[in-house]
Amino acid sequence: MAQSIGEQSMGLMKGNEAIAEAAIRAGCRAYFGYPITPQNEIPEYMAKHLPKVGGVFLQAESELAAINMVYGAGGAGVHVMTSSSSPGISLKQEGLSYIACAEVPCVVVNMMRSGPGLGGILPAQGDYFQATKGGGHGDYHLLVLAPSTIQEAVDLTYEAFDLARRYRNPVMILGDGLLGQMMESVTLPQPKAPLPKPPWATTGCGDGEPRVINSLYIQGDVMEERTKRIFAKYAKMKQNEIRFENYKTDGAKIILAAYGSTARIAKTAVDKARTRGIKVGLFRPISLYPFPYDELSEVATEAKAVLTVEMSMGQMVEDVRLAVEGRCPVRFYGRSGGIVPTPQEILQQIQAIWSHIA
Amino acid sequence: MEYGIMIAGFGGQGVLFTGRLLAETALISGYQVTWYPSYGPEQRGGTCHAAVVISSEPIGSPVVDEPDFLLVLNQPSWERFALTTSKQGYTIYNSDLVKPASTAKPGIPIPIPASQIAEKAGDARVTNMVLFGSFLRVCPEIPIDHAQSSLRALISPRYEDLLNIDLKCVDMGYAFADNLLSP
Numbered sequence: 456m457a458q459s460i461g462e463q464s465m466g467l468m469k470g471n472e473a474i475a476e477a478a479i480r481a482g483c484r485a486y487f488g489y490p491i492t493p494q495n496e497i498p499e500y501m502a503k504h505l506p507k508v509g510g511v512f513l514q515a516e517s518e519l520a521a522i523n524m525v526y527g528a529g530g531a532g533v534h535v536m537t538s539s540s541s542p543g544i545s546l547k548q549e550g551l552s553y554i555a556c557a558e559v560p561c562v563v564v565n566m567m568r569s570g571p572g573l574g575g576i577l578p579a580q581g582d583y584f585q586a587t588k589g590g591g592h593g594d595y596h597l598l599v600l601a602p603s604t605i606q607e608a609v610d611l612t613y614e615a616f617d618l619a620r621r622y623r624n625p626v627m628i629l630g631d632g633l634l635g636q637m638m639e640s641v642t643l644p645q646p647k648a649p650l651p652k653p654p655w656a657t658t659g660c661g662d663g664e665p666r667v668i669n670s671l672y673i674q675g676d677v678m679e680e681r682t683k684r685i686f687a688k689y690a691k692m693k694q695n696e697i698r699f700e701n702y703k704t705d706g707a708k709i710i711l712a713a714y715g716s717t718a719r720i721a722k723t724a725v726d727k728a729r730t731r732g733i734k735v736g737l738f739r740p741i742s743l744y745p746f747p748y749d750e751l752s753e754v755a756t757e758a759k760a761v762l763t764v765e766m767s768m769g770q771m772v773e774d775v776r777l778a779v780e781g782r783c784p785v786r787f788y789g790r791s792g793g794i795v796p797t798p799q800e801i802l803q804q805i806q807a808i809w810s811h812i813a
Numbered sequence: 814m815e816y817g818i819m820i821a822g823f824g825g826q827g828v829l830f831t832g833r834l835l836a837e838t839a840l841i842s843g844y845q846v847t848w849y850p851s852y853g854p855e856q857r858g859g860t861c862h863a864a865v866v867i868s869s870e871p872i873g874s875p876v877v878d879e880p881d882f883l884l885v886l887n888q889p890s891w892e893r894f895a896l897t898t899s900k901q902g903y904t905i906y907n908s909d910l911v912k913p914a915s916t917a918k919p920g921i922p923i924p925i926p927a928s929q930i931a932e933k934a935g936d937a938r939v940t941n942m943v944l945f946g947s948f949l950r951v952c953p954e955i956p957i958d959h960a961q962s963s964l965r966a967l968i969s970p971r972y973e974d975l976l977n978i979d980l981k982c983v984d985m986g987y988a989f990a991d992n993l994l995s996p
Contacts, residue, residue, distance in 0.1 A: 466840070467833075467836055467837060467840055467846070467848070492852075493852060575853075576852070576853065577852075577853060632852070633849065633875070633876075636849065636850060636852050637847055637848060637849040637850075637875050638833070638836060638846075638847065638848040638849075639846070639847050639848075639872075639875075640840055640845065640846060719872075719873045719874060719875070720873065720874040720875075720876055721873075722873035722874070723873030723874035724874075726873065793853075795876055797874075797876055797878035798873070798874045798876070798878065799878050799879065
């Protein structure tokens with residue numbers, strides 16, 4: 456039942472609105488959330504447009520309620536999503552751990568803001584550890600995708616529902632306040648019908664066998680079996696879902712490593728440095744879990760230094776160090792508190808490193 | 814070609830709208846564009862700003878730290894941004910509200926008595942459209958007729974009276990800058 460949602464398929468859109476529209480076009484038919492800046496345009500857009508395609512929008516009484524509604528709708532085989540920002544995502548961690556264990560597909564958007572604590576509403580990237588290393592309790596991962604432009608946010612969101620269904624695992628779109636609040640020109644994909652309900656969906660068994668979705672396994676051997684099954688999926692993700700971009704890394708002596716919004720600012724810094732004769736390029740991980748270790752390792756082989764830039768006190772830099780394996784120094788430059796680094800600031804860091812190695 | 818444009822003023826002066834209008838106009842003029850608003854604890858009476866990047870190539874940073882064009886609608890924004898303008902850049906400001914205190918050169922200053930012009934056009938509040946008109950004069954890559962059609966697209970026909978004042982302010986701002994720059 457492909458329906459046309461919204462008249463324009465191309466034009467200027469705010470990041471949050473573009474993600475919401477892309478989700479609807481991908482077949483999302485249920486959204487549960489609780490408001491928090493800087494992602495409020497997502498629920499606002501969903502409230503207005505999801506009912507038009509027969510979907511359910513519900514503002515829950517809390518983040519905990521919202522993520523458990525996601526668990527329920529996902530278990531019933533519906534393409535479902537929620538969104539929030541850092542403190543709200545923290546509240547959803549218990550539910551995400553349950554959902555990962557129960558192998559229920561869903562899409563979660565985190566438009567990161569500054570922290571720790573209630574923090575501030577300005578852009579930050581301090582949730583990298585939480586997003587990629589587990590976040591909730593127990594042995595599990597989310598599939599984490601970090602768009603750098605609004606077009607990429609649209610494309611990844613559109614694909615995220617399929618990925619969630621394929622791996623029966625939560626997929627996180629990890630953005631930040633800058634990506635959510637800015638506007639950029641986007642081309643929207645064609646609306647597609649939701650996938651048919653999967654054979655495991657708990658839709659009422661009638662005369663058939665009961666289907667059970669559960670995350671409680673009291674017996675050790677059963678739980679271990681379950682965990683191994685989940686990790687077999689992560690091994691498949693590592694084979695199939697590694698995504699990254701190399702920007703001017705050929706022959707580069709300095710490799711910048713940055714993701715999301717910071718990566719696009721770093722790109723401008725790379726361009727500015729190149730006009731000054733500095734051999735610098737950018738490696739941009741798009742999938743943060745699974746992380747492109749081998750691909751970064753390859754571009755770092757010829758480099759004299761790697762500079763990781765984040766809107767945090769240094770989180771992805773640990774994965775960068777694991778990838779580089781000591782072959783060259785890994786430097787770090789970060790801003791926090793909601794302060795967005797400028798191209799000029801990053802350029803100064805590049806110039807300081809270049810003066811040592813050139 | 815890539816330009817970074819910063820628009821700054823009080824909340825309620827139409828700063829974000831001006832940025833949006835500029836972004837839509839640049840888009841229909843065939844450029845790539847980003848628009849990034851300040852979205853901190855701004856409120857009516859507080860200061861706010863919008864950063865717009867227009868480019869013939871894909872855009873990296875949507876953050877504008879050294880604007881090629883700076884539009885200043887009030888004194889606090891002058892204090893904050895005037896010295897960030899690039900050397901060859903233009904600082905277009907409402908000279909009825911902004912008294913440049915610093916002797917440092919904020920790029921090429923374009924003083925526009927925007928409050929007086931807007932009052933003549935029919936509404937003294939519409940200083941944003943006057944400065945936008947002046948901007949169109951110093952940034953010829955963005956044709957004024959494209960700006961007029963995006964204004965018509967962005968403003969609901971219900972507010973046709975306001976639209977007409979907006980269009981007049983854009984024209985008068987353009988004309989004033991034209992006089993200023995003509996030898």
